Amino acid sequence: MTTTTIDLAAIRARFPALAGPTVLLENAGGSQVPEVVADAMHAYLRDTYVQLGADYGLSKRCTEVVQQAHDDVRVLMNGEGIGEVVLGPSSSQLCRMLADCYAEVVQPGDEIVVAESGHEANVGPWLRLEKQGAVIRWWRVDAETGSSTVDGLRAVLSEKTRLVTFPHVSNLLGEIVDVAAATAAAHAVGARVVVDGVAFAPHRAMDVKAWGVDWYGYSTYKVYGPHMGALFGRTDAFAELEGPNHFFVSRDDVPYKFELGGCSHEGCAGLVALGSYLGFLAGRASYDRRTVEEAFAVMAVHERPLQERLVAYVDAHPRVRLVGPRHGGAERVSTISFLHASKTSREISLAANAQDIGIRHGHMYAHRLCTALGIEPEDGVVRVSFVHYNSPADVERLIEVLDAVL
């Protein structure tokens, strides 16, 4: 299969949940898994559910599965040779764990730049470092467009900046931040960057090497996998921190030093199986970096017309405010949020739900961003998010409902 011969029916057939009647347009909340992932997790639990690290055969196999999952995710993120991947229960947990580690090394007066566009998972943990004497500087959004520009970041950097933390894509706006430029600006003043890649990772190939980031996290359950989180860290960034694991786990035993209590073993089996789905998309038998890049290129090609159709529809509506970029295309992902001039987001969302269309409304944990954009957070926005397995028919069904309700 190439990027021009994508067969949507064949893709959808790999996801058992897509055979159901519900139109799933809440993928920024969580994606479906291909059957191969669900089967691998089931088989792991059924046949090989023993503890890691012992010397009998089954235990050795389980140890290998968990190691393989770390290796595969590192390939997914393009982190080979420059760092390691920590696996944990969620991005929120991993972010908090990282901030707790930094709490031991930040000095009073160190500045931490936090993005106003962030999901709270990557905001609140850093604000806690104020207790250690850190000074928070905000990377503000444009109150009209919601954009976070690299110039806006440069304006709050100084020689005191120790850390810069921001989302690669806002989970509300869908706009892709120039992560390489933001990272270069932060590095120019000697700061490390922590990037929340959760809203980017389902749509495009991650590339921590090309971007030069120090830390980059995403949620595996939004990228066609089990409910876990993954955090890449560069070798030199890990070396500055003491991981939370027990005293007898050596400081340089990375990633294990940062995996207190380990990670989901059956989830690791699912992560390994995801490689074969990406191979199917890429038309390649082996799982390697080329497979990842080609698989995500296929995804992007498929998503684009759907994204353009819905963005154009929403933007053209006289009583609707599209929040985020007002055009489809390569600079955004297929996460589209909007508000109506007189109807509540809840009303609109419920109207779609009544037709078995899975969307939702609210602040999506980007609470501070809503406030900055003048949006009442509880009612928030209506958010529609699709991924490569959604069909043109899914979008048309939604538009039919929106035509009626808006």
Ligand SMILES: Cc1ncc(COP(=O)(O)O)c(C=O)c1O
């Ligand atoms: C942009 C973004 N960051 C972080 C998170 C938190 O991820 P998790 O549910 O894995 O803790 C989410 C979850 O929706 C998100 O959308």
